[in-house]
Amino acid sequence: MSSKVYDVAIIGAGCCGASIARKLSAYDVSVVLLEKCADVCFGVSKANSGIIHAGFHHPVTSLKARLEIRGNLMFDQLHYELNFPFKRVGIIVAAFSVEEMKTVEHLYAQGIANGVPQLEVCSRERILALEPQLNPDVVGGLFAPTGGIIEPYRYVFALVENAQKNGVEVKTNFTVSKGIKEGDYWIVESKEGETVKAKYVVNSAGLYADEISKCFGAEEFKITPRKGEEFLLQRNARGFPNHVIFPVPGKHTKGILVIPTVEGTLMIGPTAEEIDDKEDLTTTPQNLEKVFIQATYMVPTISRREIITSFAGLRPTLPGNDFYIEPSQKQPNFIQVAGIQSPGLTASPAIGEYVKDILKKCGLKLLEKSDFDPYLPKQIRVRELAFEELEELIKRNSKYGNIVCRCECVSEAEIVEAIQKGHTTLDGIKFYTRAGMGLCQGAFCTYKILKIISRETSIPIEKITKRGGGSWIIYKKLKDLELMENLRRI
Numbered sequence: 001m002s003s004k005v006y007d008v009a010i011i012g013a014g015c016c017g018a019s020i021a022r023k024l025s026a027y028d029v030s031v032v033l034l035e036k037c038a039d040v041c042f043g044v045s046k047a048n049s050g051i052i053h054a055g056f057h058h059p060v061t062s063l064k065a066r067l068e069i070r071g072n073l074m075f076d077q078l079h080y081e082l083n084f085p086f087k088r089v090g091i092i093v094a095a096f097s098v099e100e101m102k103t104v105e106h107l108y109a110q111g112i113a114n115g116v117p118q119l120e121v122c123s124r125e126r127i128l129a130l131e132p133q134l135n136p137d138v139v140g141g142l143f144a145p146t147g148g149i150i151e152p153y154r155y156v157f158a159l160v161e162n163a164q165k166n167g168v169e170v171k172t173n174f175t176v177s178k179g180i181k182e183g184d185y186w187i188v189e190s191k192e193g194e195t196v197k198a199k200y201v202v203n204s205a206g207l208y209a210d211e212i213s214k215c216f217g218a219e220e221f222k223i224t225p226r227k228g229e230e231f232l233l234q235r236n237a238r239g240f241p242n243h244v245i246f247p248v249p250g251k252h253t254k255g256i257l258v259i260p261t262v263e264g265t266l267m268i269g270p271t272a273e274e275i276d277d278k279e280d281l282t283t284t285p286q287n288l289e290k291v292f293i294q295a296t297y298m299v300p301t302i303s304r305r306e307i308i309t310s311f312a313g314l315r316p317t318l319p320g321n322d323f324y325i326e327p328s329q330k331q332p333n334f335i336q337v338a339g340i341q342s343p344g345l346t347a348s349p350a351i352g353e354y355v356k357d358i359l360k361k362c363g364l365k366l367l368e369k370s371d372f373d374p375y376l377p378k379q380i381r382v383r384e385l386a387f388e389e390l391e392e393l394i395k396r397n398s399k400y401g402n403i404v405c406r407c408e409c410v411s412e413a414e415i416v417e418a419i420q421k422g423h424t425t426l427d428g429i430k431f432y433t434r435a436g437m438g439l440c441q442g443a444f445c446t447y448k449i450l451k452i453i454s455r456e457t458s459i460p461i462e463k464i465t466k467r468g469g470g471s472w473i474i475y476k477k478l479k480d481l482e483l484m485e486n487l488r489r490i
Contacts, residue, residue: 006030006169007364009188009198011176011212013037014045015152015345016337017204018159019352024359025166026374027366032196033160033168034188036175036208038468039428041156044206045345046431047281047313048152049230049259049270051244053343054091054144056111056119057254064323067347067354069114072146074349082158083378084151085262090243091147092122092131094138094298100248104142107249111144118145133241133299147244149262152345153431161421162376166369171196173468176205179216179334186216186333200333200359207278207316209338218328219336225278225314226341228270229287232309234439237266239302247298254342256294258302263434268295268302270313283310309441315341323347325354327362335359379417383409404452405445407438415449419456427467429453446473 008024010017013035021033037043055072058065079086095101104121111119120126120143127141128134164170175191179201186201205212210223240260247255253272261267269291288310296302318324318339328334335358337351344351360366382390382400394401399413410433418432426442429435429449436442436449450473454461465471 004030004197005185006032006196006198008032008200008202008359009034009186009196010202010204011188012043012204012206012209013040013156013160013170013172014043014204014206015041015048015156015159015348016340016351017202018156018163019348020202020204020337020355021168021352022159022163022166023349023352023356025163025168026369026372027356028369029364029366031163031168032198033163033170034174034176034190034196035170035172038172038425038465039423039431040160040170040172041153041431042427042467044314044316044340045152045156046427047228047230047311048345049228049257049267049313049342050150050152050261051091051257051259051343051345052086052088052148052150053346054111054119054147055114055116055346056107056142056144057249057343059110060114062322063325064321064343064347065114067323067350068343069116070350070353071343071347075148075150078349081374082155082162082376084154084158086148086150086155087262088146088148089260090130090143090145091246092127092134092144092243093142093246093248094127094131094134095141095248096135096138096297098139101140103248104140107142111142116144116146119143120145131241131243131245133239133301134245135298135300143243149244149260150345151262155345157421157423157432158376162374165376166372176212177215179212181217181331200335200362200364202335202337202355202359204337204340206340207314209316209336213328213336213338216328216331216334218331218334221318221324221338223278223316223318223338225275225280226317227273227275227280227312227314229283229291229310229312230267230269231283231288231291231307232311233266233268233302233306234308235264237303237306239299240266241299245298247294256291258295258299263437265308265437266302266306268292274317275314278314281312281314283312308439317341323351325351325358327358333362335362380414382411382414404448405433405435405438405442407440407445408434408436410435410445412452415452416456419453424453424457424459425465425467425471426450426453426473450474
């Protein structure tokens, strides 16, 4: 066990754990962020729809609504400080019947009660003027200009990077297996054999928050995964809207959405299906059909031929569907942050603030750092540069002139930067740079990226993984397979 004692250990490096870590990094406390995966943002947060909700879907009596509304207001400042991709494009709820307009009016009244600014109930003419891609059968809707879109992994990476800049330590491949109370401290053990010691523990373990709570002897509850399948369409896809488009919500789901991503691709989905398996990220043709039918009902010009990939995410739900954020009643200095489903991404900066206040009430002394630095420099993106800027950059570093991923125009220098920041899996590089996210989905650049990772880290190519664990890309070198075949013939 390390001799160092931390003030706070945070379990789970998704958007909530990262937000808590970054918030605490502004104070004179020692913090360690523990993540079971090979990189941060490899759990629930990576398969997020990337929507910053406006705050009209839930009543203000719920904790999730209060934190959603507060979180929404915090993103402009965070974007200014951390330079992650974010745009306030606005949200439209499209109604296709008089009955659905009654629900729109309810959402409007709820939003006004919640304090959502600039909400507008729209006529058919107004809604089509705002969003010409909508089906002309639309009868009206709701417009929330404060809604937005974000790249979730770049957001989490930025939070963690800034937290590290201000003293937070990060331990990946740390699968928490046990929590033991020894006096005033928690001993946190991992399956990998590593141990940390901390005064306070924050359980922000997403889908596994129930299991973590149990192994610390705290409250017993059940997290049920709610699976959402989504489909990604290429850049400049037909039907690309100006706003995020919602249908009128049902009782248990916000429905199938049409989402313009902040990087210019188009996303449709998600489905909502409660399952038992916390590792089931499969997609099915049946759900593609369901998503496509509902998406094209709202935006008829969306084309199936422009789908480039599909993915699934699992949202951690609790009975009652509200967030569970409070000190444990069974174990001292153990804070529960569980059931953080939609709108968890929107609420995450407010959750960081909320948990900081809980820790303070529990006795954690918080003195602001005089040297806290909230800023990160803007990442260099070759695809965003003018020709003259790129030419000058290449003179200083020729690797900016070697385009590795042609679909997304990602240079060798950008991939090297990602590796230097600690992203050494294929998915880590993809999420940081977008290399492999384009039309060919990495068919032409994957091997180039593997070679760069191997060159920069000295990891053999056959040991590099897609997302850690046993997710190797290359099983064996071709010459090894040929040798094995020859040996079989002898």
